[in-house]
Amino acid sequence: MPCIKKTIYTLYVTSTHEKFVGVLSLRELFSAPEEATIEEVMHTDLVSVNVQEDQEQAAQKFKKYDFIALPVVDTKDRLVGIITVDDIIDVIELETTEDFQRMAAVGSSEESYMDASIFSLVKNRIGWLLILMVSATFTGGIIGRFEHTLQSIAALNMFIPMLMDTGGNAGNQSSTLITRGLATGDIHTGDFLKVLFKGFSISIIAGIILSIVSFIKLMTIEKVGFMIAMIVSLTLIFTVMMAKLVGGMLPIIAQKMKMDPAVMSGPLITTVVDALSLFIYFTIANALLGL
Amino acid sequence: MPCIKKTIYTLYVTSTHEKFVGVLSLRELFSAPEEATIEEVMHTDLVSVNVQEDQEQAAQKFKKYDFIALPVVDTKDRLVGIITVDDIIDVIELETTEDFQRMAAVGSSEESYMDASIFSLVKNRIGWLLILMVSATFTGGIIGRFEHTLQSIAALNMFIPMLMDTGGNAGNQSSTLITRGLATGDIHTGDFLKVLFKGFSISIIAGIILSIVSFIKLMTIEKVGFMIAMIVSLTLIFTVMMAKLVGGMLPIIAQKMKMDPAVMSGPLITTVVDALSLFIYFTIANALLGL
Numbered sequence: 001m002p003c004i005k006k007t008i009y010t011l012y013v014t015s016t017h018e019k020f021v022g023v024l025s026l027r028e029l030f031s032a033p034e035e036a037t038i039e040e041v042m043h044t045d046l047v048s049v050n051v052q053e054d055q056e057q058a059a060q061k062f063k064k065y066d067f068i069a070l071p072v073v074d075t076k077d078r079l080v081g082i083i084t085v086d087d088i089i090d091v092i093e094l095e096t097t098e099d100f101q102r103m104a105a106v107g108s109s110e111e112s113y114m115d116a117s118i119f120s121l122v123k124n125r126i127g128w129l130l131i132l133m134v135s136a137t138f139t140g141g142i143i144g145r146f147e148h149t150l151q152s153i154a155a156l157n158m159f160i161p162m163l164m165d166t167g168g169n170a171g172n173q174s175s176t177l178i179t180r181g182l183a184t185g186d187i188h189t190g191d192f193l194k195v196l197f198k199g200f201s202i203s204i205i206a207g208i209i210l211s212i213v214s215f216i217k218l219m220t221i222e223k224v225g226f227m228i229a230m231i232v233s234l235t236l237i238f239t240v241m242m243a244k245l246v247g248g249m250l251p252i253i254a255q256k257m258k259m260d261p262a263v264m265s266g267p268l269i270t271t272v273v274d275a276l277s278l279f280i281y282f283t284i285a286n287a288l289l290g291l
Numbered sequence: 292m293p294c295i296k297k298t299i300y301t302l303y304v305t306s307t308h309e310k311f312v313g314v315l316s317l318r319e320l321f322s323a324p325e326e327a328t329i330e331e332v333m334h335t336d337l338v339s340v341n342v343q344e345d346q347e348q349a350a351q352k353f354k355k356y357d358f359i360a361l362p363v364v365d366t367k368d369r370l371v372g373i374i375t376v377d378d379i380i381d382v383i384e385l386e387t388t389e390d391f392q393r394m395a396a397v398g399s400s401e402e403s404y405m406d407a408s409i410f411s412l413v414k415n416r417i418g419w420l421l422i423l424m425v426s427a428t429f430t431g432g433i434i435g436r437f438e439h440t441l442q443s444i445a446a447l448n449m450f451i452p453m454l455m456d457t458g459g460n461a462g463n464q465s466s467t468l469i470t471r472g473l474a475t476g477d478i479h480t481g482d483f484l485k486v487l488f489k490g491f492s493i494s495i496i497a498g499i500i501l502s503i504v505s506f507i508k509l510m511t512i513e514k515v516g517f518m519i520a521m522i523v524s525l526t527l528i529f530t531v532m533m534a535k536l537v538g539g540m541l542p543i544i545a546q547k548m549k550m551d552p553a554v555m556s557g558p559l560i561t562t563v564v565d566a567l568s569l570f571i572y573f574t575i576a577n578a579l580l581g582l
Contacts, residue, residue: 009300009317026300026317063384066377068359085376086357089383093354096387097471103394104467105460112477113468114485118492125464126497129531132460133501134508139452147445154438157448161430161565164452168459169396169423169558173416176395177404180388186403194405201409206417210424217425240420267460274452 012071012079013042020048020071020079048073051080055091060185062088099183102262103176105132132267139164139275146282149291155224156285159232160278166210167239167277168270174199174247175269179261182251189256195248203244207237231288235281242280243273303362303370304333311339311362311370339364342371346382351476353379390474393553394467396423423558430455430566437573440582446515447576450523451569457501457527458534458568459561465490465538466560470552473542480547486539494535498528522579526572533571534564 011029013022022042032041048071049058061070062085072081094110101108105128111120143150143160150156178195181187187195211233218229247269251261285291302320304313313333323332339362340349352361353376363372385401392399396419402411434441434451441447469486472478478486502524509520538560542552576582 062377063380068375068377085359085380086353089354089376089380092380092383093475097475100467100471104464106464106468113472113489114478114482118489118496121489121493122496122500125461125493126500129457129460129464129497129501130504133453133457133505133527136453136456137508137513139456140449143452144449147448150448151445154442155435157438157441158431158435160451161434161455161569162424162427164455165427165430165558165562165565166420166424168561169420170416172558173395173397173420176391177397180391181404184384184388187405191405198404198409198412202412202416205409205413206420209413209417210420213421214424217428222428236424267456267463270459271456274456278452 010069012082013038014079018078020046020073020077022046023071046071049083050075056095058083059088059091059095063185095183099179099260099262102260103179105129105267128267132271135271136274139271139278142275142278142282146278146286149282149285149289152289152291153228153285155228156231156281159228159235160281163232163235163239163277163281164274166236167243167273170203170206170240171243171247171269171273174244175251175264178248179251179264182255182261187252189252192249192252192256195252196245199244199248200241203241204237206244207240210240211236227288231281231285234284234288235277238280238284239273239277242276243269246273246276301360303373304329305370309369311337311364311368313337314362337362340374341366347386349374350379350382350386354476386474390470390551390553393551394470396420396558419558423562426562427565430562430569433566433569433573437569437577440573440576440580443580443582444519444576446519447522447572450519450526451572454523454526454530454568454572455565458530458564461494461497461531462534462538462560462564465535466542466555469539470542470555473546473552478543480543483540483543483547486543487536490535490539491532494532495528497535498531501531502527518579522572522576525579526568526575529571529575530564530568533567537564537567 009026011024011026012020013024015021022039022044023046024038024042028041047061047065047067049061051072051074058070067085069082069084071079072083074080098108107124107127109116109120109124178187214236215229215233218224218232219226250264250269254261254264300317302315302317303311304315306312313330313335314337315329315333319332338352338356338358340352342363342365349361358376360373360375362370363374365371389399398415398418400407400411400415469478505527506520506524509515509523541555541560545552545555
């Protein structure tokens with residue numbers, strides 16, 4: 001059926017100066033009185049995309065209006081082309097794949113995984129891995145700085161992975177969902193305060209639940225001392241709060257600064273959150289242990 | 292233009308038993324000879340979706356054929372409806388959001404972030420956070436098991452966050468891209484061996500590069516001993532190899548087992564990779580230090 005798929009039965013009406021002035025369907029044309037002019041039967045509430053617009057904006061219009069085709073006009077409102085919705089599906093897929101790539105800290109590429117050479121796949125991955133490896137050194141530096149705390153209670157060591165992971169996961173949840181919300185138009189940068197408030201409330205409740213479960217587990221199953229259980233559980237509350245705030249706010253701030261919010265999510269947030277988690281951990285430990 | 296958007300100018304032809312037998316466009320109908328029957332002018336190479344099919348499969352057909360509408364048939368090939376491409380855009384968006392949610396280890400929800408109550412947002416997040424928190428305890432257990440190694444060289448402690456993060460990032464890159472490839476149809480489960488080979492090659496090259504950079508950095512900037520630099524750099528190669536294999540394979544295995552590959556990516560892989568990274572680290576340390 002190759003002839004069918006691209007046939008659009010919508011007529012776009014232009015003025016004598018090629019300006020886009022109206023639209024009507026073939027059905028309306030056929031059912032109009034014989035003596036009517038096009039001007040009389042056409043609709044003038046027009047939706048179009050401009051040649052200068054980003055393809056992502058065009059995709060947003062398709063989603064909003066549920067059209068099958070949209071006329072394209074130049075800066076002087078002259079009709080210069082048409083976009084159909086099947087082209088837009090490809091645009092949406094591509095933009096989404098780009099978001100996934102950014103979130104996974106991979107250089108963006110339109111090559112398919114199966115077609116790309118091993119060299120170009122390495123090239124897209126190694127940059128971020130190097131940057132993140134070097135920045136994780138700071139996290140290690142925090143452990144180095146608090147070496148004396150770890151030496152006084154070696155058991156504190158065992159909870160480092162759990163605290164880092166939980167912080168990373170909590171931050172990742174927020175950053176991914178906020179980034180996705182910004183991409184689908186569900187969340188706007190103007191919602192900053194509302195998102196801040198929601199994120200803050202969620203983080204307090206989630207932090208307290210995790211903290212209580214952890215405290216019970218530490219006292220009953222792992223049977224660590226009361227002081228260690230207190231340090232770990234208190235750290236959990238503050239870590240989850242910090243992680244959810246960092247994860248929720250950075251994508252919105254990125255969007256406000258006209259950067260792609262997806263760059264802010266995933267690995268970058270994990271690195272920031274990891275360092276802050278350990279800092280919170282050792283600060284609480286030092287305070288409670290009086291070091 | 293509300294009347295235009297949903298008007299499809301494709302005629303679906305049915306037999307006397309309501310069986311879907313042909314298709315033709317309004318344009319073809321008008322340009323056909325007057326005495327021709329519908330049977331003579333219609334096309335019979337048909338594409339349709341079955342009522343039983345998953346909406347994701349319908350979306351795949353739209354992407355493949357670039358159609359604006361597809362007829363829906365029941366199990367007896369009777370024409371029962373029509374899907375238009377603008378409905379499919381919503382399906383694609385929803386499925387993608389679901390993938391993002393799974394990757395972020397958030398319970399899936401069709402509620403928008405802005406509309407959802409704080410209680411339901413906490414509910415969608417807390418389950419995975421608890422599961423992952425408890426499983427990260429195993430990672431901590433590995434540190435506990437190798438306490439004697441850490442006590443003989445306390446400096447090893449400082450590289451734990453960097454190794455865990457780099458492993459997690461490398462695994463995350465692979466799992467996210469493979470999961471996305473499976474979702475867009477770029478990668479199929481039948482490509483298992485090819486993906487395994489590619490992943491393996493990428494991981495060796497990336498591992499060696501990271502390892503060399505890390506070794507130079509450790510010897511020149513951080514000025515640690517040769518032995519520690521060796522332990523950390525060797526661990527990096529094996530960690531990146533392991534992470535990329537785990538990250539690349541688990542989503543494909545999930546898909547083969549008819550599970551959603553997105554569940555396998557992100558936090559779950561990070562947890563597995565973290566534990567394995569530390570195990571590799573301490574095993575290499577013990578071997579090189581002769582402990």
